[in-house]
Amino acid sequence: MALEKPYADIPGTTIFDADQVRNGYHLNMFCMSLMKQPNRERFKADERVYLDGWPLSEPQKRAVLARDYNGMIGLGGNIYFIAKIFATDGKSFQYAAALMTGMSQEDYAQMMLNGGRSPGWQANSRVPRDG
């Protein structure tokens, strides 16, 4: 019997469940390696060569090289692991969050100052906060 996934219909959200943990194991473990300064330096020197040292799928490697964070999450990445990539780039959680929403960092920051995204938000909403 398949596991129930009552969260599957939450818009714009990927839950890091057992399937994601399995699919993302190598991608996330590559990210963990960036917690060490010598590894960050080797990664920055030649990202492709560094990535080729890990058993990631080609789509996972391409998502990392493109800094496509939604893509990484779709391929099993978890936000706290892929955070090691944007930390290596000297970027903040707010930078990465804005990127994933498709908003500019300024617009995203303003949305947060206005009280954040409404819990009633739907993926096709044009306005980030109702009312």
Place this chain on the structure above:
Amino acid sequence: MAKITAGVATSHIPAIGAALDLGKTQEAYWAPVFRGYEFSRRWMRDAEPDVVILVYNDHATAFSLDIIPTFAIGCAASFTPADEGWGPRPVPVVEGHPELASHIAQSVIQQDFDLTIVNKMDVDHGLTVPLSLLCGQPAAWPCKVIPFAVNVVAYPPPSGNRCYQFGKAIRRAVDSFDEDLNVHIWGTGGMSHQLQGPRAGLINKEFDLRFLDGLKNDPESIARVPHIDYLRHAGSEGIELVMWLVMRGALDAQVREVHRFYHVPASNTAVGHVILENLRSPSP
């Protein structure tokens, strides 16, 4: 005898740690956040806990995907602040309390609450940001700290009720420790937030305020909130709030709320903070 006298709940947003470490606490964006903790730092100085049991989650720091313990207790003599990808935070080493920690482990396991024992680990912002918020920037932390890590990264985390019952087991364990110790228990993480995907930035003030009220007055009901409600209404990372229930379970049924602070935003997150005292302990 050791005694749990108070509980603290607070968010543990990494950007708050960075703002402190970079001297930005007076900036317009951050000043309201730190003002919300001014009372708490005075309270902390007066309360003088010997030990804080600090319930937090590791963010892909000590635990990778190789080992994912649902509940883990740090029994080491000390814990080093971790390099999370941008170098370690410039904060003191965290001194543990190995005797009380291993007593808790032995006690709760014999109460049917299985627990992973960790004798060596680094600690990340989940643990050090709450210490900074309540203690400021001292040369050494003013108390011993027992890290109590809960998995809220790989779904599913333990249920709210399991966390709440675990808190009760910790309370029984502390109550049976012979040394005279003033013990606090802190629950960290939350409140509503989502850090990932097109829905990032979600905040639900109504959910958060209801949670704060329920935590104090009706924790049994809050403990029954199912995971899906957190995910749907408080965001994918809002589920960290189950950790606050470990803290609440370790307190008396009736508590006094001596401080409450709620603020939006800090980076991507709603900041929530309460201090709860057991009624039996004298008012400061």
